[in-house]
Amino acid sequence: MSIQFQSKLGLVVYLTAGDPSIEITYDIALAAIDNGADVLELGVPFSDPLADGPVIQRASERAVGRGVSLHDVLALSKRIREARPETGIVLFSYLNPVVRMGLEAFCKAAKEHGADGVLLTDMIVEESADYLRHMRANGLAPVFLAAPTSPDDRLRAIAEHSEGFIYAISRVGITGKQAALESDAESLVRRLRQFTTKPIAVGFGISNAEHVAAVGKFADAAIIGSAIVHLIEQSEPGTEAQRVGEFVQGLRSGTA
Template identity: 40%
Template sequence: MTTRIDSRFAELAREGRAALVTFIMGGDPDLETTLALLKALPAAGADVIELGMPFTDPMADGPAIQAAGLRALATHTTLAKVLKLAAEFRKADTATPLILMGYYNPIYVYGVPRFLTDAKAAGVDGVIVVDLPPEEDSELCLPAQEAGLAFIRLATPTTDDARLPTVLAHTAGFVYYVSITGITGAATPDYSKVAAAVARLKRHTALPVAVGFGVKNAENAAAIAKVADGVVVGSALVDALRKSLDANGHATAGSVAAVTDLVREIAAGVRSAAHQPA
């Protein structure tokens, strides 16, 4: 199974640079703004897009993404509507990898077979479901792979060498390395430790390793891009969007640009760390 994710990482490896993976929350602050952002992100420098599925209890997320999910839920964003956003995006963009990220509960309620069928039809390439451990692979991971969707697993600083083979067994697309012990957007990672962690992961897998949690600017992105195959940024983009909203939490004329301007800045940081491929 080769997905757009595999093709994109392979293409960037040939170019000698890391991928910029960007996260936005579906429906934050409304569906129209999310769709405008989805369409604008690739031109701003996003190589891969993660689209959040809002959930009431996002236990791995920090205040920024928690608030984004609540804003999305307040405007009645559902998983079905997020899938429609994906389908609309895919009509005009057939190349950019699109990943749905969130928690298992909304998928379980929607129905796994229906979700996988609809996600594939919408042009989704993979899923990140942070609260499904490898012991529950039969719930979603294995059916997703059978449906042609990559199931992307997270590894953390506390995932030791004994645990890694289990975590990586059915992972596809890339490995998402969580660079800090904690919630999203909470702290800046120690880059010397990130380099060692990426090297350790690569001893266990041939998959690309993308690093996230704590990337806020071009400098952070460049530091990670020097040692990893991908740089993931989410909370900083979600926060930039929040700051652009009006007093009632509604999008303004500057909302899309607030996000894409930051993406351009971070993309420049990622590209500054490019090297000649071996």
């Protein structure tokens, strides 16, 4: 188990776990993997997802409303790991659910349930000493967010402490689809390259094969979230996995 990109340009797919249900998220996850996703980000539903745009907010609210918990997401991770052993799995969460479980207990459980890494959106690198200690004790990869507004000293620290890959935010603001890729993304990746040879994945607003192809010119992977969550939201019940599989397959045309 590890976070690895199997092709020239990796694809990271984000799913809000439990939307529309845990069982359907499982089917969607397998469809995404089987059609080209290298890494899955399993989003833990949270009642106050401030970093996310309206699409992921709605998905999180629906899942929370159905009672989906961190424990459910851990169980889902284990099922996916058993079904697709080679896929990278990153648990994507806000800090609050993790703190409620306890950092030590969470990191142990994440490892036991097949996760390779964790991304906590509101865990800043400057305050991450205890988190990093428990992550490393359990052989988990901490993934940190790097923003275009981050000064070089902060980018250096993010590059040093991230494992698996570094998540480069393509623009300032919340998640969500966009018509064109921001120029900030390439500049940020170039700045990060000064401090690391680790893989850099670009996310926030990547929504089609053209965006993926553009990212492939300067980064190691593209992260697709809101576009897939929106597709799930708009799908007829029972068609979600097929539609996501076809969409991911289409994104792969941007990685040739």
